[in-house]
Amino acid sequence: MKLIDLHNHTNFSYDGISGINSLVENAIRNGVSILGITDHEFSIGDRIDEYIDAVNYAKEQYKGKITLLLGLEIGTRPYPEAFNPEITKNLDFCLFESLDDSRAMDFNKFLDWRKNFHCPQGLAHTDIFKLSERYNTDILSILKKENIFWEINFSGNYNYYFDLISNREKQDAVKKSGIALSVGSDTHWVGDFDKKRLVQTNELVRSLKNPLALGIRDYGIGR
Numbered sequence: 001m002k003l004i005d006l007h008n009h010t011n012f013s014y015d016g017i018s019g020i021n022s023l024v025e026n027a028i029r030n031g032v033s034i035l036g037i038t039d040h041e042f043s044i045g046d047r048i049d050e051y052i053d054a055v056n057y058a059k060e061q062y063k064g065k066i067t068l069l070l071g072l073e074i075g076t077r078p079y080p081e082a083f084n085p086e087i088t089k090n091l092d093f094c095l096f097e098s099l100d101d102s103r104a105m106d107f108n109k110f111l112d113w114r115k116n117f118h119c120p121q122g123l124a125h126t127d128i129f130k131l132s133e134r135y136n137t138d139i140l141s142i143l144k145k146e147n148i149f150w151e152i153n154f155s156g157n158y159n160y161y162f163d164l165i166s167n168r169e170k171q172d173a174v175k176k177s178g179i180a181l182s183v184g185s186d187t188h189w190v191g192d193f194d195k196k197r198l199v200q201t202n203e204l205v206r207s208l209k210n211p212l213a214l215g216i217r218d219y220g221i222g223r
Contacts, residue, residue, distance in 0.1 A: 003202050004216055006036030006071065007095060007124060007151060007184025012051050013073075014043040017189035020058045026190040028066050032198070034216055036184075038071035038095050038124075041083055052090050069214070071095060073124060076110065077103040085116040093214055095124035095151065095184075100131045107135055111146060120214055122149040122182055127160035129170060140177035149213035150179055154194070154201040155186035165204060175208045182213035 009016035010023055016039065018026075027035045037055050044051050055070040062068055069092040074080065076099055088094055094117060098104055105113070114121055123143070128150060132139040143150060154161050164170055174181070183201045187193055205212070 001202060001206060002033035003031055003198055004034040004183050004212070005032050005185045005187075005198060006034070006069065006093070006122075006182045006213065007038050007073070007153060007186050008036060009039055009073075009186070009188045010037060012039040012044055012047070012054070013188070014040065015188055016043075018187075020054055021061075022190055023187065024058055024062055024066060024068060026193055028062070030193065030195045030198075032066065034067040034069065036069040036071045036093065036182075038073045038184075041072050041074050042080060044072075048087055069093065073097055076105050077101050079105045079110070079113065085118065089118040091119040093120040093122065095122050096126075097124040098126060099123055100127045100134070107131065107139075111142070114146075114148070120147075120149070122151050122180075122213055124151045124184060125153040125155070125158045125160075125186065126150070127158070127163075129163075129173075130160070140173060140179055143179045144177050147180075149182050150174075151182045151184040151213075152201055152205055153184045153186050154197045155184075155192075156197075157186070161201075165200075171204075171208060175210060178210060180211040180213045181205045181208065 008023055010020045059068045072091055072094045074094055074096050076096055128139050183205055185198055
């Protein structure tokens with residue numbers, strides 16, 4: 001089983017410490033095959049071109065050692081009205097964070113807004129079941145219909161992860177929905193890295209037999 005981790009921050013983020021090379025080399029040492037860099041759009045600001053160039057340079061630098069993907073984490077508390085979605089034409093994917101937060105934008109408005117983006121999209125550290133209760137609807141079926149993947153974030157900061165790994169009923173609901181899934185460590189510096197939990201979460205995601213985000217398969221990546 002190849003390990004995937006699609007949520008990582010570098011020092012392009014206000015709360016990131018490690019540089020891109022440090023993060024990538026740590027991932028290689030620990031057997032990660034597919035790594036996503038997803039710095040905060042509100043931290044990057046007008047350095048977006050520099051960020052894109054830096055990650056793309058690293059893609060070439062580490063080609064053959066790891067599959068590196070260029071992502072972006074986009075805030076929803078509130079959502080960034082000034083952000084230009086055209087930028088996402090240059091990305092491999094983006095993550096919308098914390099849509100279950102009481103300060104987050106309305107979910108129905110989000111579904112309209114996200115149509116302006118030009119790359120595959122996922123929900124980061126969002127409790128889908130909590131969101132379903134709030135809107136009295138089946139968010140899993142909506143994500144499936146809208147082709148939005150769901151990140152299983154194992155950083156330890158979000159209770160929905162611990163609930164999911166111990167709740168068979170919720171696991172069955174996710175499996176039945178057929179939504180695509182990803183794994184995210186939400187690493188902000190290499191000292192955060194937890195290989196044991198990364199392996200456990202990858203094993204959980206594969207056991208559910210849902211599609212993997214971005215068309216990732218055991219032996220590579222495709223769209």
